[in-house]
Amino acid sequence: MGEKDRLFTETHEWFSVESDVATLGLTDYAQGELGDIVFVELPEAGRSLAAGDVLTTVESVKSVSELYAPVEGEIIEGNAALEDDPSVINSDPYGKGWIAKLKLAPGTDVSRFMTTEQYETHIKG
Amino acid sequence: MLTQEVTAVRKTALYDEHVALGARVVEFAGWAMPMSYEGIVSEHRRVRSTAGLFDVSHMGEFVVSGADALHALEKLTTNRLASLAEGRVQYSAMCYENGGFVDDLLIYAMPKRYMLVVNAANKEKDLEWIRSNVAGDVVIEDVSDETGLIALQGPASEGILTGLTGVDLSVLPYYHWMKAEVAGRETTLSRTGYTGEDGFEIYCDPKDSRAIWSAFMEEGTAAGIGPVGLGARDTLRLEMGYSLYGSEMDASRTPPEAHLMWITKLSKGDFIGRDAIVRRMDEGIDERIVGFELTGRGVPRPGHRIFAEDDEVGYVTSGTFSPSLGVGIGLGYVRSDVTGELSVDIRGSYIEAHTVSLPFYREGSVRRRR
Structure with a gap:
């Protein structure tokens, strides 16, 4: 999975899909806006979400932000490493700072999400 | 009049420095101020371990002089000003008749005058309050626009500042001020701050702010100096339990509720708010x-x-x-x-x-x- 396959939401989540599993996190832009991240609620495996549902809450020194499920799916894993060191979301938002893995509902359409280039334009606008 | 007064966001003399340093700039009390540079946590740690440089030029400064200045300020503020010797700085507050806070402030005892340092957001309100509550020979000047303010805070502060001034800082105790040249510029410098660390606040002509700021950044490089924004200023003050106007203090709260009786001297005689504060304490908060x-x-x-x-x-x-x-x-x-x-x-x-x-x-x- 390279940068090219990454998709972005208007609410600053990124995700990439491999077979029927989406790995998702907070974008580099969003982590920069939030600043030092100090707590993340570990997303609970087994919970089913509709698109737009709150997946978890990310708390930085200065503010709090919610992370939304971009598509319908079931949480299969939260990134347990974030409980010990949530700052990896700041240092490596697209790698070790991933937040959850979602099993997608069959036939999920991801064509409406932004590509890296489109997202770059979006945040500059 | 129903037209709304539109005030442009003001910039301090150091605004371009902040932008060049990559600051995240936010609006605060009508000013464009740096929230953070590299990040609140690392800026916070820098102040606790070495030294951080803050632009707090948005703060308001008033000079109060005249034969009745002491009497007027004693009536306006809660702490005992009469015992404040020249060369000293005092933390104090102003209250309304009902005991609620107008603002908290620093008072510098200077030759034949006092300098008051107030919160940026309260400056106009404070000035109006002071002007409408003084009598006799009292001259009040708002010198905020002619005053830049840079804070150097952290255990390495004395070492860094020593390299930029001819004066012996070891003789300047906590909550005292002196006139001193810093990087060849005239300043008023005090051993004060809002972080819980040793440090200094340097009042200067805004035209000299950039030269002084740059001199600090250069002189302090080896010691690990770095710029610090309002974000870490808040986490640093909160770790010390220092009150902030608008949070712990406002017009609806009084010194006994805010844990500020240590700057409220009921025995000094009358001052605005005293009766209400006494009543409040008798009744119990x-x-x-x-x-x-x-x-x-x-x-x-x-x-x-x-x-x-x-x-x-x-x-x-x-x-x-x-x-x-x-x-x-x-x-x-x-x-x-x-x-x-x-x-x-x-x-x-x-x-x-x-x-x-x-x-x-x-x-x-x-x-x-x-």
């Missing part, structure tokens, strides 16, 4: 500021509700994640009969907390200087 630490995970934020058992007993006025302690800390107004175990309603989760004595952080270098 319903709520007062407490410091608390979360035992569970989370960050308390202003407005979160505080519970004891199942009773709602107060609310958070300031809260953050303490970079030094690694836990959520906060100040809040809590019912006077409540101490010990609390919980904070953080978005529907009741997170365990307990009251602690202030300051939260006890290792600050300022303690060595008192």
